[in-house]
Amino acid sequence: MDTQTEAAEAHPEPTNEAVQTDIGFGNQFRLELVKTILTLAPALLAFTIAFRPKLVQPDWEWLMWLGWIGLGLSTLGAMVNMYGWERFYLSYRDFKHNIPAGVAARKIITLWRRAGAVLQFGGFGGGVLAIAVFAAKNLDKLPLAKS
Numbered sequence: 235m236d237t238q239t240e241a242a243e244a245h246p247e248p249t250n251e252a253v254q255t256d257i258g259f260g261n262q263f264r265l266e267l268v269k270t271i272l273t274l275a276p277a278l279l280a281f282t283i284a285f286r287p288k289l290v291q292p293d294w295e296w297l298m299w300l301g302w303i304g305l306g307l308s309t310l311g312a313m314v315n316m317y318g319w320e321r322f323y324l325s326y327r328d329f330k331h332n333i334p335a336g337v338a339a340r341k342i343i344t345l346w347r348r349a350g351a352v353l354q355f356g357g358f359g360g361g362v363l364a365i366a367v368f369a370a371k372n373l374d375k376l377p378l379a380k381s
Contacts, residue, residue, distance in 0.1 A: 265319075268351075271358050272312035279305040282365055289375050297368035304361025311353025318347030 248256075279302060292298075321343045329336025 268312055268315055268354070271308065271354060272316070275305045275308040275312065275354075275358050275361065278362065278365070279309070289372055292368075292372045292375060294368055294371050297364045297371070301361045301363075301365035301368065304357040304359075304364060306357070306361075308354050308357030308361060311350045311355075311357055314350030315347055315354050316350075318343055318350055322347060 282298070282305075283302065286298075322340055325336050325339045325343060329339060
């Protein structure tokens, strides 16, 4: 028997059903997605503020403000979302001896968590879109580099 066959037998490939029902994998994916947006939103916010173009008379300047507000709300929503998941998992420990109270607490936590997720993803998408439209609208107004 060759080493490739031995390795395959020692670590068999998981089935599609096993992968699709793996809660740990799903939680890891969700966590990485939330963390990625939590990193990108403040980075874009800081970048667009720090390197704001020196346009003489920009068109639709309100879009830049809308973008900044959206990215700020996305950051806030991500923090609420992450904290909500923490509280959700801790509620199983905190209400171990009072299951009905735990179920009620998780319902409230889930409402906050979902509101944070909507704010996070909506703010990020709206913020990026507003900044992109502002940039596209004012692309021809950028000062040319002097040689």
